Amino acid sequence: xxxxxxRIDRGIKVRAQDIFALTSYREMLYLLVPGAIPVVxxxxxxxxxxxxxxxxxxxxxIYALLAISWDMLMCAGLLSLGQSLxxxxxxxxxxxxxHYLGLPPILTIPLATxxxxxxxxxxxxxxxxxxxxxxxxxxxxxxxxLSRLVEATRIxxxxxxxTGLTPFPNQLTAVFLIQIVLLVTLFGFRRIKxxxxxxxITGISDNDRxxxxxxxxxxxxxxxxxFLGASVxxxxxxxxxxxxxxxxxxxxxxxxxxxxxxxxxxxxxGTFFGPLIGAFILVPLSEALRALGALRIVFYGLFLVxxxxxxxxxxxxxIQRKYQQVERWVDVT
Amino acid sequence: MGGRDMTAQxxxxxxxxxxxxxxxxxxVSNLDFELPEGKLLGVIGPNGxxxxxxxxxxxxxxxxxxxxxxxxxxxxxxxxxxxVVGEGISRTFQxxxxxxxxxxxxxxxxxxxxxxxxxxTGGRYGDRSAVALDLLEEVGFERDAYVxxxxxxxxxxxxxxxxxxxxxxxLRPDLIILDELFSGLxxxxxxxxxxxxxxxxxxxxxxxxxxxxxxxxxxxxxxxLVLNYGRKIAEGLAAEVMKSxxxxxxxxxxEGD
Numbered sequence: 001x002x003x004x005x006x007r008i009d010r011g012i013k014v015r016a017q018d019i020f021a022l023t024s025y026r027e028m029l030y031l032l033v034p035g036a037i038p039v040v041x042x043x044x045x046x047x048x049x050x051x052x053x054x055x056x057x058x059x060x061x062i063y064a065l066l067a068i069s070w071d072m073l074m075c076a077g078l079l080s081l082g083q084s085l086x087x088x089x090x091x092x093x094x095x096x097x098x099h100y101l102g103l104p105p106i107l108t109i110p111l112a113t114x115x116x117x118x119x120x121x122x123x124x125x126x127x128x129x130x131x132x133x134x135x136x137x138x139x140x141x142x143x144x145x146l147s148r149l150v151e152a153t154r155i156x157x158x159x160x161x162x163t164g165l166t167p168f169p170n171q172l173t174a175v176f177l178i179q180i181v182l183l184v185t186l187f188g189f190r191r192i193k194x195x196x197x198x199x200x201i202t203g204i205s206d207n208d209r210x211x212x213x214x215x216x217x218x219x220x221x222x223x224x225x226x227f228l229g230a231s232v233x234x235x236x237x238x239x240x241x242x243x244x245x246x247x248x249x250x251x252x253x254x255x256x257x258x259x260x261x262x263x264x265x266x267x268x269x270g271t272f273f274g275p276l277i278g279a280f281i282l283v284p285l286s287e288a289l290r291a292l293g294a295l296r297i298v299f300y301g302l303f304l305v306x307x308x309x310x311x312x313x314x315x316x317x318x319i320q321r322k323y324q325q326v327e328r329w330v331d332v333t
Numbered sequence: 334m335g336g337r338d339m340t341a342q343x344x345x346x347x348x349x350x351x352x353x354x355x356x357x358x359x360x361v362s363n364l365d366f367e368l369p370e371g372k373l374l375g376v377i378g379p380n381g382x383x384x385x386x387x388x389x390x391x392x393x394x395x396x397x398x399x400x401x402x403x404x405x406x407x408x409x410x411x412x413x414x415x416x417v418v419g420e421g422i423s424r425t426f427q428x429x430x431x432x433x434x435x436x437x438x439x440x441x442x443x444x445x446x447x448x449x450x451x452x453x454t455g456g457r458y459g460d461r462s463a464v465a466l467d468l469l470e471e472v473g474f475e476r477d478a479y480v481x482x483x484x485x486x487x488x489x490x491x492x493x494x495x496x497x498x499x500x501x502x503x504l505r506p507d508l509i510i511l512d513e514l515f516s517g518l519x520x521x522x523x524x525x526x527x528x529x530x531x532x533x534x535x536x537x538x539x540x541x542x543x544x545x546x547x548x549x550x551x552x553x554x555x556x557x558l559v560l561n562y563g564r565k566i567a568e569g570l571a572a573e574v575m576k577s578x579x580x581x582x583x584x585x586x587x588e589g590d
Binding site: 062 | 443448
């Protein structure tokens with residue numbers, strides 16, 4: 001007797017659709033709890049942690065922002081292997097505004113966010129026509145080129161970078177700032193993706209000819225998506241700069257390009273929650289494995305492989321499926 | 334007032350000397366034709382005769398090597414697809430590729446998001462889902478059976494073709510180009526789509542149909558254009574065109590009668 005797995009939506013999922021959710025507290029809780037977990041988790045537990053783990057949370061949040069930004073680009077079918085471009089531009093922009101003009105972080109960070117978004121969009125504008133691996137190659141090369149440019153021309157402090165930048169008043173301010181931005185980005189991007197605008201964006205990645213024949217200028221929409229993603233990435237860069245009180249060539253490092261991709265793949269591409277979960281697993285894991293010394297990378301890689309092979313769809317889609325559907329084995333006749 | 338008379342007489346679409354080559358292959362060569370407003374033109378020809386290339390040229394998906402395409406007297410040659418749509422030309426694709434994971438009516442959200450629709454509705458889109466559901470009902474998605482809410486991936490080919498037609502209609506075009514809308518459909522499915530096209534004609538839309546199903550096409554077409562190796566070999570009323578020896582030779586071969 002052959003059997004196959006059948007998946008059926010849970011009753012509560014169906015009952016909680018549309019306006020009907022308002023009929024009972026149980027349905028409302030069903031809808032609200034998943035969204036409340038990251039909010040409560042991030043905002044309540046961070047102050048309880050030690051200084052060291054708060055640092056880890058901050059660097060995790062930076063990677064999470066880059067991963068969510070990567071996911072946004074992926075929605076429009078733009079495969080980016082150069083998230084460090086966004087990070088580096090934001091970092092140097094905030095650093096120079098602070099170092100040369102003496103602006104405080106409260107100004108440099110918003111300026112670097114918007115400015116970085118614009119600069120990165122302009123840099124990528126000529127290659128927006130490219131798809132898949134071709135676009136990926138260009139994004140991979142751009143940050144490497146820029147970091148060599150800084151080294152060769154010795155602008156912006158050259159290899160030493162810009163040092164002694166203004167730090168945040170205290171660690172708790174920094175933790176709350178980045179966590180609030182992370183949550184706003186997460187829910188904002190999810191809302192964008194769920195809207196009609198989001199349908200157009202995902203349509204470009206599914207079937208760009210169909211979107212073109214619908215009278216929509218896909219290059220313009222891709223540019224908007226790159227701006228959204230690049231702004232978030234630049235914010236991460238500007239924030240990291242003031243955190244470390246330093247802006248330099250490491251901002252263009254490969255870490256900032258690879259880690260977001262790994263986080264998004266482990267967590268689940270296209271969900272925004274996934275990259276967040278991925279980053280909050282991978283980055284603290286990498287910290288926890290520090291005690292292993294040289295073997296750290298081996299175990300880290302092993303964990304990555306286990307995740308990707310074990311849950312290829314990603315952690316978030318897996319959890320989401322369990323939350324929304326029941327599975328059972330039925331006989332195939 | 335004189336100007337209005339002029340536009341009434343001028344053809345909606347005028348294609349002159351249109352040529353397209355891919356490497357050494359000439360897909361369309363020195364093609365000339367005119368299409369008056371409100372008419373249905375059938376374009377026929379053997380496989381590889383340049384029919385789909387012609388659609389791609391008019392709608393801006395490829396650029397011609399030479400020649401000129403005028404729509405309402407405006408030169409639209411080499412315009413990108415989204416600008417061509419903005420002028421009022423929409424098309425369907427021979428290979429339908431809807432957004433499979435979305436419900437059928439959500440597929441229409443993308444064309445309803447178009448700047449053209451915004452312009453025509455006076456800056457407000459309204460409730461796109463409601464408009465989409467109405468449009469799908471118009472092309473025969475039974476509302477009582479909730480077909481419009483089913484995932485596009487779960488629909489049979491006949492519905493997908495009608496969904497493709499609805500996508501083109503959503504843009505409120507003046508000229509609709511249907512690229513082999515009937516291919517891969519059963520006789521019954523074709524019979525259910527023909528009245529929709531006739532209705533569009535009655536609404537005053539100008540239509541170009543690329544078609545292999547000649548019987549159904551000739552019943553609704555006002556004129557026929559026959560292509561072979563990218564050249565126009567005949568043009569005129571269906572009955573006359575099919576009598577032409579060149580057409581019989583090229584298109585129908587031995588099956589002529």
